[in-house]
Amino acid sequence: MSATPPQNTNLDLDISKLNLKAMPRVLGRLTRLSFRYPWQWFFALSCAIASAMFNLITPRLLGRAVDQAHHLLIDGHTHPEETRSAFLQLTPALFGEATQQAFQIIIDGHAHSTGPRAALLATALMIVVACALRGTLTGLQGYWGEVVAQRVGYDLRLAFFEKLQRLSFGFHDVNHSGDLISRGMLDLEGVRAFLESGFLRAVVLLLLVSFGAWRLLGTDMNLGLIALSFVPFVAWRATRMGLLLRLSWQRLQQLMSDLTLTMEENLQGVRVVRAFACKNLELAKFDQTAQAALRLANRRITIRMGSMSMMNFAFYTALGLVLWIGGQRVSQGAMTVGTLTEFLTFMTLLQQPIRQVGMIVNSSSRASSAGSRLFEVLDAEPSIQDVPDARDWMPGEGVLRFEAVDFAYDRSLGGRKILSGISFEVSPGKTLGIVGPPGSGKSTLAHLIPRFYDVTGGRITLDGQDIRSMTLDSLRRAVGLVQQEIFLFDVSVHDNVAYAEPWAEEQRVVEAASIAQIHEHVAGLPDGYATRVGERGVALSGGQRQRMSIARGLLAGRAIMVLDDSTAAIDTTTEQRVRSSLRTAVRNRGTIIIAHRLSSLLHADEILVLDEGMIIQRGTHADLLKQVGVYADLWALQSPPVAKTTPTKKAAKNPELEVS
């Protein structure tokens, strides 16, 4: 059914691709985290050990019961009527006798030759008690185990969140947000699942196997060895299966996320798909990935079921051998039938946890990779931090200076210089315009001001103080940055506008919204400022979003406003209104406007033309038009033909009302 031949469907699963070397270190670190809750941890472990003990007692008791019944049968053959009638008299006295005998068994290890029925009853009582205790302890172990795991999960959650908030832009530039989210959700879950069950299960398993081995080998060396012979085989198969399933799971996840991407883009770009009649191409793309996923899923089934039936077979073979040899011994009288039952029940008991080896291995391997991905973030150091003796910026004049600033992103772009030798000054009430082709470094320049990145040469000062010697908090409160794309949170309009100042009074929020010309629209929303916006709230148009962004920036910036191409999506008429009200509002602040609509820059006190990170032209609008260069060319391109003839005159006449 596939339109394309399968390609690159190499399903080779090589366990060595899993990073097992880091496993002890990562798992050790995770386990140490759970030691932060020593009491809960101690309870969980004690309950695990105790429940394992009661688990081990059951086969012994069942074996005893079988022996008792069997011996009764042999002894009681002579007087069947008498024994029967005696047995049916389940008098309180018999219960008393049974209880007494149970105590004796517990204290002395064996019963005195009291009534055989009392012995049976005693055993039955002890089985019920043992099962009840086992169940209660297993439940408690599960509970305390989860308490520890959830608490560690909670700690990790908070630490992860806190660290991500502190890590600088440089970190977030190279780490995709989707990847970070998956670390915080799925990897955290993987770690938690291991702490909750993987570790304790391993302890219980070890206890069961070693106590059981001790008990069986002590009873009958040879038969014990046969009974346990399936353990190493099953453990080996289960380990292999766990690792293979882990590896193929990772591969399957990759394929599934490719498939998601194919489907999602197909739906989002449906007009392109239909416009180019590419249905078959899209189906082929789908088939290629989906078929590979199907093959891998089938491969996983083979791995799992193959291992499972081999493990079952090994178990039953051992059981068969025990039956055969044990049966012969019983018939020879060399062994009681109760001991045989004990062997058989014990094997059944062990079978389940041994199979869980696969799960334990799988979960450890998952926890190991998940843990190392988490620790990678937790161990990362923010590249931009307050210096030890950082001082707050004191609200002063608010003069921003760039002094021969150089900048390069060291990691992502191979050290290419993005900005070189940038110098300028913006004083309160003044406006600096910046223009340049895409990639000329305009936005990078804007990001240097609130110190999202540190300059690689020169320095930036605010009121003469190097911004690197200020506290980040005070610096970023001084700068209001308005970006082209606003990120709206899934909260009310009010909270989105007041994002920087969550406790700002309604009046200030309304004021900011009015300046940004968004107040009227907000007031018309169903719940006014309480209307929810963002992912699950009302949709805003591009222009409305930009105006929200301006309102938000207005509330934030105390000394400097930086508008990074923030009016491009607003229609010209509204833009004029925004600009004129903005000019009044920021009268006492310095303003930097980055734009490609030159009409937005007409009133700037100075305009910088950037290219390849360097200032190639600077001056006022009128100065720049007189020069032959990029700016004049651009102006010619952007101006309407009518205006083209007398641009300077018009601009000088009434710059505020200029329409591009």
Next chain:
Amino acid sequence: MSAMRGDGGGGHGGGFGVGRHHDFGDDALTRFDTGVVRRLFGFVRPYRRILAGALLAVALATAVQVSIPLTVRYAVDSAVGHSEYPLNTVLAGFVLLIVLNGVLGYLQESISARLAQRVIFDLRRAMFAHLQDVSMSFLDQTQVGRLMARLQSDVNALQEFMENSVSAIGDFFLLLGIIAVLLWMDLRLGLLTLSVLPVLVLVRAVWIPWARPKFRRAREASSSANAALAENINGIRTVQENRREAVNFDRYRVRARENLDAQIASSQASQIMVPAVDILTGVAMGIVVIVGGDKVLTGELGVGVMVAYIFYVQRFFDPIRTLSMQYTTMQSAMAAGHRIFDVLDVPVAIRDKPAAITLKDQEPSIEFRQVTFGYRPGQPVLHDISLWVEPYQTVALVGPTGSGKTSITALTHRFYDVWQGAVLVGGVDVRDVTQDSLGHTISMVLQEPFLFSGTIFDNIRYGVPDASREDVVAAAKAVSAHGFIERMPAGYDTLLGQRGRNLSIGQRQLLSFARALLADPKILILDEATANIDSFTERDIQQALKKLLKGRTSLVIAHRLATIRDADLIVVLDHGRIVEQGSHGQLLAKGGLYARLHASSHGSFDELP
């Protein structure tokens, strides 16, 4: 643990939608729904032989599993000399059974699991293929996220159900088999031992309604904490710009704490079942010891039966647990199935007629004959439109927002069918030609350029998947995209970030021009984009446009004055009617809507109120 099923689930499809957004109505449809099952079976029908094989394997495997403890009984009995069968015969039977158990167990699980995978694959593909054919109106009105939820979480819920179904049938048989054997070996002992089963069912019946809200709360708390994390990561730059770290951390701590409490409460609820089951197991064993012991004592029963009973008692709680878990899976699967078939039932409005012809050598003209059309019944957006576009001419569509420009272009490509009248391309009604040939005759450049993940190279040759490197480069050069592409880190092989986020909108526009140029259509439909294009790219775009329009019939939703003036014919639309037609000069002279638009706009017709 069961409480944690929901939040890990996001990983299943690889997307990180936060939890499952169950906003598609209530989940009241949780009954066993015969309609859903019947339709689901429609997908299984092609594989019914495999299904029959799987069921046979299940039945046999169950029979074998039930027989194994029975052989243990005979083995024990013959060991103590109370059986007519010699030990070795019994053991030979045992060996046969365990071999069968291995083989049948493997077959049972793997046949059914593979079948489930296959059916799920078919189902997902059927949905995806169906979505390629459904009407654009449906897709316009449906959020992509909702459809993705159906393609992913709903399909996954169904997959889980299908995978477990066959083994659930196996568990059911196993339970019946165990009950039958217990009663057959000894009626009274069997009845007494089984008396704990109704107790367990009763306990679970009380427990489930009590525990379920706790599990739900745990799921919700977890997805709420994850949603907060995701939002904070997505908006991390805004968070840092606005110094919100401390406030956000405090708020997150509250949610994380709620999650912690909910998880612990849910763990408490699920762990409380463990002692209950174990106590009942203990009671069942106690009954076996006392009553069975009594019977052994009176010689009524061999000691082997007692041993076999002990084996069975340890097994018969498992099927009950898995079956009640399967019941929960079934409930969500039924709801998911409903939603999936909802999608599959969306009618396909536009299909090729059986005798549809292939557009090939027709002269590329476009004609609208008295077309009336709308998206919602009773609300036409185009009224009685008649339009004739000469082959190889450029026609500019001009008019305020909502005047019907986009609808005209969509009808030309037959994204929708007209209500009245007819649209003809190359002199043939578009309803009489194959959609494929229509797609190859017409290319579209959308206002919002859409790029796919992948290389720039693959994006340019999207419409022509077998285009050579030279052709792609030539097309890119023709629309002045070659320069910036070459400057990208890996040139034409640069992988585009999420939908080309590493490109400016102008650059994306140029790539979509190159794509259209490479497809070399006879007819080009172009929706000009002007907003957000930087002036530097603007220049390139204007030049590229001229190349693109040359030698083709073009329908342009024009915003730039330059484009409009160069058009052979300008069609002015208002409220779904053609109000004026003519050249730039003619229309200006006429002093109508066009002249007014022109006077109020300068440079661009884009920002009209």
